[in-house]
Amino acid sequence: MPRIERLRLSDLTLPEDHPEAQRGRQAVVFGFAIDHPDGVIVVDTGVGRGNAFIDEVYLPTVLDLEEALAGVGIESTSVAAIVNSHLHFDHCGQNPTYYGTSVPVFVQADEVKAARDRLYTVSEWASVPVEQLRAVRGDEEIADGVRLLATPGHTRGHQSVVVEAYDEVVVIAAQAVWDIAEFHNEEATPANVDAPDLRDAAVASIRRLKALDPTVAYCSHHPDVYRRSR
Numbered sequence: 099m100p101r102i103e104r105l106r107l108s109d110l111t112l113p114e115d116h117p118e119a120q121r122g123r124q125a126v127v128f129g130f131a132i133d134h135p136d137g138v139i140v141v142d143t144g145v146g147r148g149n150a151f152i153d154e155v156y157l158p159t160v161l162d163l164e165e166a167l168a169g170v171g172i173e174s175t176s177v178a179a180i181v182n183s184h185l186h187f188d189h190c191g192q193n194p195t196y197y198g199t200s201v202p203v204f205v206q207a208d209e210v211k212a213a214r215d216r217l218y219t220v221s222e223w224a225s226v227p228v229e230q231l232r233a234v235r236g237d238e239e240i241a242d243g244v245r246l247l248a249t250p251g252h253t254r255g256h257q258s259v260v261v262e263a264y265d266e267v268v269v270i271a272a273q274a275v276w277d278i279a280e281f282h283n284e285e286a287t288p289a290n291v292d293a294p295d296l297r298d299a300a301v302a303s304i305r306r307l308k309a310l311d312p313t314v315a316y317c318s319h320h321p322d323v324y325r326r327s328r
């Protein structure tokens with residue numbers, strides 16, 4: 099089983115009118131590093147620097163991805179691939195660190211389409227150079243034992259990552275749920291679902307991830323972890 103590290107890349111203060119703010123205005127942003135023998139796979143790159151609007155509205159603390167990786171003993175040059183669960187600003191913010199390199203960036207095609215809307219995200223962060231973009235349609239195995247699973251709900255083009263070896267199954271649910279309680283309860287709270295017509299898809303995505311009987315499941319914005327009960 100490759101080592102999987104959770105990286106605390108940012109802390110945000112949600113604006114009062116943010117849909118999740120009623121559950122608390124402080125939010126953490128996790129990225130993940132899968133230390134795969136074929137090269138490190140980074141899942142989500144957190145918030146970027148230097149966007150005046152984001153800085154003013156979300157007051158983010160930003161830990162540089164390279165520093166976060168160094169903190170778990172991974173050199174940033176050993177990153178072989180990036181996966182974005184979706185392209186909201188807090189999941190692709192440090193993608194540009196790898197723009198102009200040969201590192202492929204895996205994003206669902208539906209998400210690429212959604213991110214063309216300027217209000218959807220920070221476009222400089224989300225605009226993956228065409229040479230690096232790997233637009234995924236549905237599920238895809240991107241390395242031995244590492245699969246992308248389309249998990250629409252939070253956004254139409256949301257995806258999660260599953261890492262399997264022997265009888266271990268690690269699910270990086272990302273923002274398929276806001277917190278692990280939603281995972282336990284198979285509940286998709288309206289605040290975490292972008293559009294009302296995605297509610298059913300969101301619940302189906304949670305059930306699909308749970309059906310894998312994960313040993314561990316992580317999400318992007320909450321420190322609690324789901325563990326298989328045995």
Ligand SMILES: [Zn+2]
Pocket residue numbers: 184186252273
């Ligand atoms: Zn999001």
